[in-house]
Amino acid sequence: MSLDQVKIPDNVVEVKGPRDTHKIFLITLSTCMWCKRGKKWLTDQGYAYSYLDIDKIPVKEKNELKLELQSAFGVRPRFPFIVVDKMFWNSGYNPDIWEDMLK
Amino acid sequence: MSEKKTITDVKNYVTNIAERRNWVLNKDPHTFDDLVEGLQQNFNRLGYYNCPCRDSQNSNKLDNDIICPCKYAEQDIGEFGYCYCTLYFDSKLDSSKKVPMIPERRPEKE
Numbered sequence: 001m002s003l004d005q006v007k008i009p010d011n012v013v014e015v016k017g018p019r020d021t022h023k024i025f026l027i028t029l030s031t032c033m034w035c036k037r038g039k040k041w042l043t044d045q046g047y048a049y050s051y052l053d054i055d056k057i058p059v060k061e062k063n064e065l066k067l068e069l070q071s072a073f074g075v076r077p078r079f080p081f082i083v084v085d086k087m088f089w090n091s092g093y094n095p096d097i098w099e100d101m102l103k
Numbered sequence: 104m105s106e107k108k109t110i111t112d113v114k115n116y117v118t119n120i121a122e123r124r125n126w127v128l129n130k131d132p133h134t135f136d137d138l139v140e141g142l143q144q145n146f147n148r149l150g151y152y153n154c155p156c157r158d159s160q161n162s163n164k165l166d167n168d169i170i171c172p173c174k175y176a177e178q179d180i181g182e183f184g185y186c187y188c189t190l191y192f193d194s195k196l197d198s199s200k201k202v203p204m205i206p207e208r209r210p211e212k213e
Binding site: 036063066076079 | 155160188
């Protein structure tokens with residue numbers, strides 16, 4: 001169960017921040033209010049993270065990625081989908097859970 | 104391909120839906136603007152109002168249940184007081200408050 005099992009497309013965006021102990025990867029929809037809140041929460045908390053707006057990649061590639069995520073983590077992802085240190089995941093915008101994951 | 108929608112078009116669309124269904128729109132201005140903008144982007148690239156918070160398959164047929172107002176809105180508003188993306192609220196609730204994300208009611212496919 002690791003992000004290493006998943007082929008990530010190239011168009012990942014890196015966001016710099018002073019809190020860079022954890023490797024945070026966020027999979028998002030560019031149109032989604034919860035995803036925007038998720039990005040803002042990470043930025044406001046000072047976390048460095050990277051994200052991929054999954055709606056901006058071709059459908060075939062997107063569906064392959066979703067299947068790989070499902071196979072790697074055993075859950076159908078909903079967005080935002082956060083992966084911390086390649087292994088720990090959470091589906092949806094749940095800042096209280098994210099806070100615990102990032103301690 | 105359908106005509107491009109403006110922000111005003113989208114606001115008129117969701118206002119009509121809310122009135123017809125006896126719901127109220129999200130009164131948090133920032134959240135509301137994000138939702139309207141998301142719906143506009145989806146309409147202008149897909150040709151239909153795909154829920155801004157759900158992933159599309161670029162197919163009107165496959166996405167039919169998540170075209171705004173989604174098929175799950177009525178039940179979600181009944182159970183939680185608001186729909187998945189928080190655009191529509193139960194008319195008895197304060198729709199200006201920030202609320203948590205609700206569970207996904209849409210069944211898994213494949």
